[in-house]
Amino acid sequence: MPRRQITGFSNPTVKLLRSLRDKKHRKREGKFLAEGLRLLTDARECGRIPETLVMAEGRDAHPLLGALERAVEAAGGDIIETSADILTKITGKSNPQAVAGVFAEWDTSLDQIDRDSAPIWLVAQALRDPGNLGTMLRTADAVGAGGLILIDDCADPFSVESVRASMGAVFTQHVVQATWDDFIAWHRAGNGQLVAASLRDAVPYRGAPYQAPCFVLVGNESQGLPEDYEMACDLRVTMPMKGRADSLNAAVAAAVLAYEVLAALD
Amino acid sequence: MPRRQITGFSNPTVKLLRSLRDKKHRKREGKFLAEGLRLLTDARECGRIPETLVMAEGRDAHPLLGALERAVEAAGGDIIETSADILTKITGKSNPQAVAGVFAEWDTSLDQIDRDSAPIWLVAQALRDPGNLGTMLRTADAVGAGGLILIDDCADPFSVESVRASMGAVFTQHVVQATWDDFIAWHRAGNGQLVAASLRDAVPYRGAPYQAPCFVLVGNESQGLPEDYEMACDLRVTMPMKGRADSLNAAVAAAVLAYEVLAALD
Structure with a gap:
């Protein structure tokens, strides 16, 4: 398959990728x-092949890059070579890695997931910070969760910041987007325990009666969870707060709780 | 004390604050x-009074703002009223809160802290992300730690991003900056256990023999800890990694470990 060389900043493909x-x-x-050989290799190993691969001229040869090129070619994708300057313009990073890929977004509806395929799922409501979102995906991977379910108006899991903070977990974890009403109806129609970190009618998070599949729910960074969401949970747990503040960073709270659930279910 | 009104963008005070x-x-x-009534109130309640208080004209009256103004006046500080536009220019936020304060940085040397004053201390090595740094301060407050010790070349704890992410904990927690050599000499000259999350010669983090004062050490976001730093620790612990990745976000790892230490020491 021929490779395209792009040398102009005003090339329509450059504009599209940049957009x-x-x-x-x-x-x-x-x-x-998504950017970087490590991230794109994670994607490839999970069966996610970019539609378009953009490589900087003068890059170092690397066996993983060769594997990536072959996978893109085999899938009928597009391979573009361009200057480091143009790659910088595309990625918006002053020091871009030598390769970037364009992926088709995938279906993020609830019916894509099998709740019994994993003991833990993370759920975030109105999470606004893409870094927190990516960090939660990374934590989900680490605890062996099935994925991250995004409720209401969350940051975009496919943003550059989120993909980067996920350290590749956006490719390994299921990502679901749903309204609260759809999620709670789905939840109640099947197996599973919905658990929130809460101060209302809560039991200590250590030693709480967690059950798989356990859905660990955290709320918006500044507002926390709406009260009716908390009250709809099957279990509310509280974490020690020894200082002046009454809450943790959302991604931190999810991780502390998820590791506790993992220890309880193991 | 008279209040100053500043109406011009080119005012030297505006330039200084913006810088x-x-x-x-x-x-x-x-x-x-530092910006926002809540953050400045946290500071005031911890005895940290801004040298300069900048308030937007047309702000809503608030008893906490009144208390803040009185505290600044009593301390001989400067109170400035200005337009919302100029406040935006100073803070760099498109939607600034109605008040900002300028604080003198304080001494962050190791000899400012009493290691036995708290059961847990967080330690970060070459932490580059100011959001992670602020999140660690927030976690330190939550677990009742004494503070955050920054080793080698870390992000600035007094950056706007770090102060914001700390949710006020920059005012409640001790912040120390030290080289590794100075830190390890100080550590060995006194009480305390240095614990790292590690894959080398490590025991499971649950049920590990934690002892107060426990210093929880995490490394740089992309490199982790240097091997000789890990080997200098009194205890190395490992957290389950069930997925493809072999590490957690640094602030997440610190929090999961700190909550485990808290449970063990309580």
Whole structure:
């Protein structure tokens, strides 16, 4: 398959790829951008092959890069070589890694997941920080969760910041987007325990009666969970707060709780 | 005390305050910026009074703002009223809260802290992300730690991002900056157990023999801890990694470990 060389900043493909840093354009195109050989190799090993691979001229040869090129070619994808300057323009990073890929977004509906396929699932409501979102995906991978379920208006899991903070877990973990009403109806129609970190009618998080599949729910960074969401949970647990503050960072709270659930279920 | 009104963008005070968003200027001036009534109230209640208080004209009256103004006046500080536009320019946020304060940085040397004053201390090596740094301070507050000790070349704890992510804990927690050599000499000259999350010669983090004062050490976001730093620890513990990745976000790892230490020591 011939490779395309792109040498001009005003090339339409450069403009398109660059536009994927904006949510509006990602949603219109149904595509997103991921950068770096490690991330793209994680993707490949999980069966996610970029539609377009963009490589900097003068990059170092690497066996993993060769494997990536062959996978993109085999899948009928597009391989583009361009200058480091143009790659910088595409990724928006002043020091881009030598390779970036464009992926088609995938289906993130609830019916894509089998709740019994994993003992733990993370659930976030109105999580606004893409770094927190990516960090939760990374934690989900670490605790052997099935995925991250995003409730209401969350940050975009396919944003550059989220993909980067996930350290590849966006490719290994299921990502679901749902309204609260749809999620709670789905939850009640099947197996599973919904657990929230809460101060209301809560038991200590250590030694609480966790059950698989356990859905660990955290709320918005500044507002926390709405009270009716908390009260709809099967279990409310409280973590020690020894200082002046009454809450943890959302991704931290999810991780402390998820590791406790993991220890209880193991 | 008379209040100053500032109406011009080119006012030298506006330029000075605005410059505090840059580390170079913070270090030269020995001052930093914190924003929002809640953060400034946390500071006041911990005995940290801003040298300069900047308030937006047309702000809503609030008893906590009144208390803040009185505290600044009593301490001989400067109170400035300005437009919302100028406050935006100072803070760099498009939607600033109605009040910001300038604080003198304080001494962050090791000899400022009493290691036996708290059962847990967090220690970070070459932590580069100011959001992670602030999140660690917030976690330190939550677990009743004494503070956060920053080893080698870390992000600036007095950056706007770090102060914001700390949710006020920068005012409640001790912050120390030290080289590894100075830290390890100080550590060995007294009481205390240095614990690292590690894959080398490590025991499971649950049920490990933690002892107070326990110093929980995490490394740089991309490199982790240098091997000789790990080997200098009194205890190395490992956390389950069930997925593809072999590490957690640094602030997440510190929190999961710190909550385990808290449960063990309680």
